[in-house]
Amino acid sequence: MIFKPWRRVATATAGLLALTLIAACSEDPGESTDLSENKVGAMATYGVGDQFKATEALSFSTLYNNHTFYPLKQDWLFWSELTKRTNVTIEPVAVPLSDYEQKRSLLIGAGDAPLIIPKTYHPQENAFVSSGAILPVSDYIDLMPNFKDKIAKWNLKPEIDNLRQSDGKFYLLPGMHEKPTQDYTVLMRMDILQELNLAVPKTWDDLYTVLKAMKAKYPNVYPYSDLFSKPNPTGALLNILGSAHGTQAGWDYQHATWDPAAKKFTYTGASEQYRQMVTYLHKLVAEGLLDPESFTQTDDQARQKLANGKSFVVTGNAQTLVNNHRPDLAKTLPNAKMAKIPLPIGPAGEINPFPRLENGIMISTKARESKNFVAMMQFIDWLWYSDAGMEFARWGVEGVTFTKDASGKRSVTPEVDVLGLNPKAPKHLQKDFGFYNGVFAYGGTPDLVRGFFSPEELEFQKVMDARQPRVVAPPAPLTDEEREQVSLWETPLKDYVTQNTLKFALGQRPLSEWDAYVAELKAKNSEQYIDLVNKAYERFQKSNG
């Protein structure tokens, strides 16, 4: 009795669906290069160093990642000063940071996306390229003089090329750094180091010696007990250890690694470098230097072990050091001294692995039809890429939130706190003024990016600056069909690599089985994968030179 009406409903639904599909497909995105209809409010001449100011009041909708620490406020100086300087009002569509990506996909999918979509991490934009919902911004960078200028001045062309899709265009305006600012490294109890009369380790092999000495003195302690077991086990440690071995692991795992000598891509999880990295990790676990629970415990558990002197070394960054470990230790072990050590060097030599591009902005395709399109691109160029705009987004207004001394060094005014620089100040640069906001402040020159760093952290960065940046892989963009094919292979491959990295490290699988493991990866299409990537690389070389 139930089934009959069901069938009727199902038929009706199917019919409706078909209609919607036909309607959706019949739209044809017009590709016109004529911008004469889109110049309302734009400046006739706008170049590097110019202050952008729209010729009439404009407003642009912007997706806004609402941070827990500095929730959106309407009365921020950022909004009013931005409008005063540029004649542009940003209409934020506030999304809780917990589910920003989901809402972004939904809004883009539903055709309801704001014009400006910041906080997009490459390659997240790939998912939206084929739908035509986001703009190939590379077609319009002539409207953005500061953006072009920074690429040329900072030699970012290889990095930018890496963003290109198979059509040769890129769809994301990334945050750009003049110099890489590596933050994650190994944090260590310096007092234990002193107690054992050891020097700060320079290489991963030195680190092994130090851990060994710690274990000899404190046999009941696992000297290294790591945080960040999610989303994949010891993601942060694998990340820095992998880059030191010339491969990519942990948080940074990519299936294809560029081999500059052979001029082709190889499968990361099956490479010799990856094997060396796993071997090192296994050595640490086997000799009781790295806590096997590092791969499974929660961050809180690892924090507690460190706070209670049950471990001495952990992976982390300036934030976790200053906000977590030091206050924890101050309460439990007041004599402990915890510090960052310069990123240990591995077989890959003295490199600074940090990428120079960070998350960036996508533009909705519908913005192209707006009569204010040119003005919007100029506005984005000013706020995110001009020296004045970057200073404004990060530091705020000179005389109000910061001052500059004769040498040009900036410091926050005494009434303003940020990152605990003026803990007693009544106002906070992020919470009360809306500057140094993750949505608007990305990248820049070292003096901007590192403006709030402590002397200790600047010292760390000085060591890191002396190292070479990592070689950027050439672009090898896949077509839509290839990407679909590859995405079927990716998850099983990645799971398998992660699982086996763990098994090899923990000794559940002997390293003598490495060749068998590589063969198993092949059975999971790792070779087809790499062939596809290498073909894409050659194709791109041919068509884009």
Place this chain on the structure above:
Amino acid sequence: MVILGTKSDAPQTRGPVDSRGYRIFRVVNTIVLIGVVIVTLFPFLNIVARSLSDEAYIIAGKVSLVPRGFDLTAYKLVMSDAMFWTNYRNTVVYTVVATLISIVLTTCYAYVLSKPQLRGRGLLVGVALFTMFFSGGLIPNYVLVTSLGMKNTIWAVVIPNAISVFNLLVMKAFFESLPTELEEAAAVDGLNTYGILLRIVLPLSKAIIATMVLFYAVSFWNSWFSAFLYFDRQDLLPVTVYLRNLIAGATSAESAAADADKVQAAATFQAVTIVLTTLPILAVYPFVQRYFVRGVMLGAVKG
């Protein structure tokens, strides 16, 4: 009030003195249930203890059931955040309005479906069942709600989920179990359909309505997803999204890797928010529960 499982409730056929087997059963039963109570209660008491403790003790893993280093600053901090209260008020308003709408709609629909003489009843049941197994999907739903102009209004969260098919079927079964003679008698006495529903059926259905209120209220109180989808302004969000965001801001290691300006929310702060959010709905439970037990007994006598 009658409590299940006590002596007065024991089957009378076993005689005035409880059999040995039954006594053993009661002892085992009590022990097992006390175990269940402890298991359920422990995490909650732990959160309460954490919310009242100094953070150093939490990080050191020294807080289990008793608060250590008694500290109320976290409560003061959370309570001084205006957005927390705005979102809290939203949750209360959404829950009350949504529950009301849901109860009215579900009752009406279920009552109608419980009448075998209704023409097209199969189709009506089919329509409801269809939505139980198939949904339009996220984006079509979003487009629908947006084009109806409900985005950024309370209706976006209270209307689309108003009828839960599962609850509807439970209620339909309950109405079907009511003796038809009662309604026939009422009809003879001159009541029309609405009169029968309002004066005869509903007063007899307090138990099922109390249960439904509980089901709906709890699910609306805890829900966050539709609010997250349809609201673009933080002053419209319910407190669940506030809480979710707070915890995500503190625990997402992966985004912390990418976001250098992330600052960890204190462990105490999270516990306080959890306590403040769960307390009211916990407080509602016992009252509804009382209704529920009494109502069930009432139905048993009538049968």
